[in-house]
Every structure is written in structure tokens, then in C-alpha cells.
Amino acid sequence: MDIEQLKQLQDVDIHITDIYQEKNALEETLRNDEDAYQEAERTIEEFTKNYEQLESEKKAKEAEIQQTSEMIKRWDMRLKEAKSGREYQAFMREINGAKRDISEIENAVLKIMEELEKIDKTRKEEKQKIDEIGQRLQQTADQSKARISVLAHQIQELELQKNSIAKGITPSMLSMYEQIKKQRQTAIVGVKKSICQGCHVNIPPQLFNEVIMNNKIILCPHCQRILFYVEDTVVEEQKPKRNKKAV
Ligand SMILES: [Zn+2]
Secondary structure (H helix, E strand, O other): HHHHHHHHHHHHHHHHHHHHHHHHHHHHHHHHHHHHHHHHHHHHHHHHHHHHHHHHHHHHHHHHHHHHHHHHHHHHHHHHOOOOOOHHHHHHHHHHEEEHHHHHHHHHHHHHHHHHHHHHHHHHHHHHHHHHHHHHHHEEEEEEHHHHHHHHHHHHHHHHHHHHHHHHHHHHHHHHHHHHHHHHOOOOOOOOOOEEEOOEEEEHHHHHHHHOOOOOOOOOOOOOOOOEEOHHHHHHHHHHHHHHHOO
16 A cells, blocks of 8 residues: 555655745845845945035035135235226125125035035944844854755755655555645545544545545545544544443
8 A cells, every 4th residue: 555655755745844944934034134234235335325426516615615715816916906996896796796605605515514414324323234234144144054054955865765755656646645735735634533634524434434444545525635544543432332332
């Protein structure tokens, strides 16, 4: 009978599934940490870009102030050489206008400086966050990676074990098992007190007897899983029956 080998095969399969679950969970945590790290890196990069852009705006404005001050100096010299009151007035107007320009630009520079300070503060906070993630990653990543490789090795071993068990099973039976497993996850289930442990539906008495005889593959009429007979419960059930007969 293939049923014993199929049960062994299923045990190995369940073991493989459990290991995959642990491995997948570890890999997901690692991926999430790495994503969070990269996300924080991108944010810092953006802040830096923004900071640099504002800094160059600030430099341009400071150059503008410098140029305007030099213009004022030149007008100041010409003012001293003014030949008429009208000329003097005209230079004065230019100088006053330029001074207003400078004070406007200076205000803009102040605003930029405030903005720069704000960005710098946020950038520092982001940097701290990224350092924390980085530290955590370093602490856990090596450990997780080592565990993942152990698990991958275990899966390999179990696959080998599975292959060697599968060699002893009729190919048609094997493909039936794989088919049911694909649909129902567990392909082989016990029958306890004539109830299928896969779908918890009662097995008709005739069919249950066939399961007990254990000389051919019986499928649950309800969930189509391969059934096997669970001896323990039958022993429990037989005891009181025998006692009754004795009485
Ligand atoms: Zn069933």
C-alpha cells in the first residue's frame, strides 16, 4: 500500500511548508528594513538637493547686494561731482532706489536662511532615523541571513528526503497526492469515529469499513482527500464494545 509512504511524504511536505514560512517571514522583515533604509536615504537626498538649491539662491542674492552696493558707491562719487541741483536729485533718486532694493533682497536672504535652518533640522532628524535603522539592520541582518541559509539547507535536505520517499510510490498515486495537495493543502487525512478530519463530514459506514480494511485508496466523498484509518480512536471505541459483549 502507498498510504504509509504518502503519509511520510505529507509529513515531509508539512515540515517543508513550516520552514518556508519561517524563511519567508525573515526575508520579508529584512526586505522591509532595507526598504525603510533606502526610503530614508532618498528623503535625505531630497533635503540635501533642496538645501543646495536654496544655498545657491542665497549666494546669487548676496552677489546682487554686492553689485548694488558698488553701484551706490559709484553714484555717490558722481553725486559729489554733480553740476546742478537737478543732477544731484537724479543721483539721489537712483541711490535711494538701490538702497530699497538692497533691503528687499536682504529680507529675502533672511527668509532663505530661516528655510535653510528648518531643512537642516529636519535633515538631521532623518539622519538620526536612518542611523537607527542602519544599526538595527546591522545587528539583525547577519543573524537573519545566517538563519535563512540554515533554513534553505534544511529545505534542500527535506526535498531529497521527499524524492527518495516518492520513488517508492506509484506515479499515478503520487500525482493524485500532488493534485489534492494543490487544491486542499493537506492531501491525506485520518478518519476518526467515521468522521473525515479534513472536512469533518461523516463517512458512510460501508466506505468507513473499506478505510479500515486499508487495502485500497479511499477518497472522502465530500472533500476528495485520501483517507486513512486512525487506529488509536478505534482502540478506544473497541474497549467498551468488548466490555458490553462480556457483560
Ligand atoms: Zn473529507
